[in-house]
Every structure is written in structure tokens, then in C-alpha cells.
Amino acid sequence: MKILLATYWTIPHLGGVWNYMQQLKKSLEEHGHEVDLMGYGEENTIVHILNKGERVEKKKLLNFLQAKMPPSLYPDLYKNKLVEYSEFQRYIFELGAAYFNLDQYDLIHTQDVISTACINRVRPKHTPLVATLHGSVAYEIRHQLTSIHKSPTSYMAREYYDELERIGATSSDISIVANHWLESVLTEEFDVPKNQLRVIHYGFDTEAFIKNKLKKTLIERPKNKKVIVYIGRLVETKGVQYLIQALSKLKAVRQDWICWIVGDGEMKKELQLLAKSSKLENDVYFLGSQEDIPSILSKSDTFCLTFTYRKSTTILNRSTIICKTSHCK
Numbered sequence: 131m132k133i134l135l136a137t138y139w140t141i142p143h144l145g146g147v148w149n150y151m152q153q154l155k156k157s158l159e160e161h162g163h164e165v166d167l168m169g170y171g172e173e174n175t176i177v178h179i180l181n182k183g184e185r186v187e188k189k190k191l192l193n194f195l196q197a198k199m200p201p202s203l204y205p206d207l208y209k210n211k212l213v214e215y216s217e218f219q220r221y222i223f224e225l226g227a228a229y230f231n232l233d234q235y236d237l238i239h240t241q242d243v244i245s246t247a248c249i250n251r252v253r254p255k256h257t258p259l260v261a262t263l264h265g266s267v268a269y270e271i272r273h274q275l276t277s278i279h280k281s282p283t284s285y286m287a288r289e290y291y292d293e294l295e296r297i298g299a300t301s302s303d304i305s306i307v308a309n310h311w312l313e314s315v316l317t318e319e320f321d322v323p324k325n326q327l328r329v330i331h332y333g334f335d336t337e338a339f340i341k342n343k344l345k346k347t348l349i350e351r352p353k354n355k356k357v358i359v360y361i362g363r364l365v366e367t368k369g370v371q372y373l374i375q376a377l378s379k380l381k382a383v384r385q386d387w388i389c390w391i392v393g394d395g396e397m398k399k400e401l402q403l404l405a406k407s408s409k410l411e412n413d414v415y416f417l418g419s420q421e422d423i424p425s426i427l428s429k430s431d432t433f434c435l436t437f438t439y440r441k442s443t444t445i446l447n448r449s450t451i452i453c454k455t456s457h458c459k
Contacts, residue, residue: 131163131164131236131237132163132164132165132166132234132235132236132237133158133163133164133165133166133235133236133237133238133239134165134166134168134232134235134237134238134239135151135154135155135165135166135167135168135239135240135241136167136168136169136227136238136239136240136241136245136249137151137168137169137240137241137242137245138169138170138219138220138223138241138242138244138245138248139169139170139241139242140169140170140171140172140173140174141167141168141169141170141171141180142180145363146264147241147242147264150241150262150264150332151167151241153335154239155167165181166179166180166181166182166235167179167180167181168180168226168227168230169245170188170223171185174188175187175188175189176188177191177222177223177225177226177227177229178226179230184230186225186226186229186230188222191221191222191225191226192218192222195218195221195222195225196218199218209283209286210281210283210284210286210287210290211279211281212271212275212279212281212287212290213286213287213290216287216290216291216294220244220247220248223244223245223248224248224249224251224252227248227249227252228252232249232252232253232254232257233254233257235257236257236258237257237258237260238253238257238258238259238260239259239260239261239262240259240260240261240262240302241261241262241263241264242261242263242264242267242298243261243263243267243294243295243297243298243299244267244294244298245298246259246261246263246298246299246301246302246305247294247297247298247301250301250302258303259301259302259303260302260303260304260305260306261298261299261301261302261304261305261306262305262306262307262308263298263299263305263306263307263312263316264308265312266295266312266315266316267291267294267295267298268288268291268292268294268295268320269315270367271287271288271291272288272291273366273367275287275288277366292320295316295320296320296321296322299316299320299322299326299327300322300323300326304326304327304328305322305326305327305328306327306328306329306330307327307328307329307330308329308330308331308332309329309331310329313327313329339424340424342422342423342424342425343424343425343427343428344425345422345424345425346425347420347422347425347426347429349390349417349420349422349425349426349429350429351429351430352388354386355386355387355388356386356387356388356431356432357387357388357389357390357429357430357431357432358377358387358388358389358390358430358431358432358433358434359389359390359391359392359426359427359430359432359433359434360373360389360390360391360392360393360433360434360435360436361392361393361423361426361427361433362392362393362435362436363393363394363395364391364393364394364395364396364397364398364401365395365396365397366397367437368395368436368437369436369437370391370397370401370436371397371400371401371404372436373389373391373434373436374401374404374405374408374410374414375404375408377389377408377410377413377414378408378409378410381409381410381413385413387413388413388414388415389410389413389414389415389434390415390417390426390430391414391415391416391417392417392418392419392420392423392426393418393419394418394419398416401416402416
């Protein structure tokens with residue numbers, strides 16, 4: 131089979147979706163299938179088939195769309211900047227997908243609600259469309275509407291993305307989610323029929339993990355301290371800022387630890403300043419992106435998973451989960 135894996139996000143990029151796409155491509159090819167990867171690329175300036183080098187310039191498509199959809203004809207589109215930006219980005223992605231000739235694929239597998247909604251509009255009727263939804267885009271937007279996208283017309287953006295969540299989750303022949311939490315969110319808040327969804331938990335290549343665990347790393351743990359490690363993107367929704375706040379309180383109680391923060395992202399400098407202002411510059415170490423994650427984990431005592439969870443416009447739960455190993459006291 132010839133299969134297209136597509137995402138609305140930029141590829142390659144930091145984060146779990148890109149890792150998932152790479153691993154899925156590798157596994158499908160091992161089973162004899164031909165796999166292409168589609169998404170935005172090069173700082174969001176192109177739509178491309180990454181592994182083939184095929185591309186469409188975003189600017190050319192944007193100029194065309196803006197000429198066809200001026201404010202005089204579509205005034206509501208321009209009332210909220212986020213809605214305006216999102217609509218044009220969706221149409222650009224959609225036109226890019228059509229340009230790449232979707233007739234050549236036996237199966238299309240999208241990785242988010244936006245790419246699913248777009249590709250469903252231009253896919254051949256005979257081509258099956260499967261979606262794997264790795265999270266709730268509408269939930270993330272709701273949080274951003276209280277911070278970076280806050281405006282008098284924020285309600286329009288919320289309504290827009292809530293509807294896009296529902297459309298995207300129901301546009302595929304089947305939608306896969308990795309946990310029952312997201313299944314509940316989609317069915318209870320966005321009216322997605324339960325029979326549309328399948329819960330399939332993420333797989334894990336244990337053989338490759340164990341093999342990589344044995345590789346040497348230049349990072350060494352101190353002999354006299356416990357090691358706490360966070361691994362992930364350094365962005366607001368991951369909640370690393372709350373980890374640093376918690377570590378500041380921990381230091382007042384005990385000092386027999388250090389924390390490794392592994393990953394990169396737009397909040398790195400802000401988090402470094404937060405650590406410094408919390409007097410943790412000798413306790414929290416930002417290691418950047420690393421390839422030897424299994425080896426780093428093997429040298430740590432505690433893995434910390436942080437997140438920011440938003441259930442509504444008025445409730446924001448901020449949680450930190452710490453999973454302790456048997457030798458961490």
C-alpha cells in the first residue's frame with residue numbers, strides 16, 4: 131500500500147507527534163508499505179512532502195486566497211485575528227494537499243483534527259481516512275485565549291475551535307485516541323459519537339529502548355544527590371514552570387537533589403530566568419535536546435511529568451505527577 135501520514139503541524143519538529151510519525155513510518159515500511167510524510171515546514175513557510183522534497187510555497191497560496199476572500203466580502207472572517215489566521219492556514223494546507231495528488235494513496239492517516247478536516251474535503255471518495263488525535267486542540271486554544279490570544283472577540287475563536295474539534299474528530303472514517311480521557315472529552319464536550327472513536331494506547335519499542343539504554347552518555351549524575359528528570363518540550367502547556375515552583379519549595383525542605391530538564395522550546399529562556407530568580411541555578415540544569423534519553427533516564431531516580439490541564443474557561447488545574455523508582459526515598 132501507499133500511505134500518506136499527514137499533520138497540520140510543522141515537520142520535522144520537537145514533540146511526540148513527530149516521533150510517532152517517524153516510528154509509524156518505519157514500522158509500516160518494514161511491513162512493505164510505501165509511506166510519505168506531509169505537513170508544514172521550514173518555519174511554516176511551505177507545505178511539503180518531507181521525504182520527497184516536494185513543496186508548495188505558502189506565500190503564493192496566501193496571496194491567492196486573500197484576493198479571493200477580501201474583508202469587503204467576508205467581514206466576519208476578519209473580526210478575530212486568530213480566526214482569520216487559522217482559516218487562511220487551513221485553506222493553505224488544504225490546497226497544498228490537493229496539489230500533491232491524493233489519488234496516489236491507498237490510505238491517508240492524519241495526526242490532528244485540523245489536518246483531518248482539511249484533507250477530508252479534498253480526498254478522493256474511495257480513499258480511506260484514519261485520524262490519530264494526540265490531544266485536544268480546542269483545549270489548548272481555550273488556554274491561549276486567556277493569555278497570548280486574549281481579545282474582546284476571544285469568544286469567536288473559542289466557538290471556532292470548538293466546532294473545528296468536532297468536525298475534525300468526525301471527518302475521518304475512524305478516529306484513534308490514546309486514552310479514555312480524550313475519548314470522554316470528545317464525546318461529552320464536542321458531541322463526537324462514541325462509535326467514531328477507538329482507544330488504542332501508544333505502543334513502545336522496548337527492544338530499542340533497552341538497546342539505547344546501554345549506550346554511553348556524556349551526562350554524569352552526582353554521587354551524593356538524587357536526580358529528578360523532566361523530558362519534553364519547553365512550552366507553556368507542558369507546565370514545566372510549575373515544576374520549578376515546586377522545586378523551590380522542595381529546596382526549603384531538603385537539598386539532596388538536582389533536576390535535569392531535557393528538551394527545548396519557546397519557553398526555555400523564561401524558565402531559565404524563573405530558575406535563577408528562584409535561586410535554583412545550581413540545582414536545575416537545562417540540558418537541551420538529547421538523543422540518549424534511555425541512558426539519561428537510567429541515571430535518574432525520579433521522572434517528573436508535568437502538564438497544564440484546562441477543562442473550561444473558568445477552571446484551570448495545574449498538576450505535577452512524580453513517578454518514583456524503587457531506590458528513591
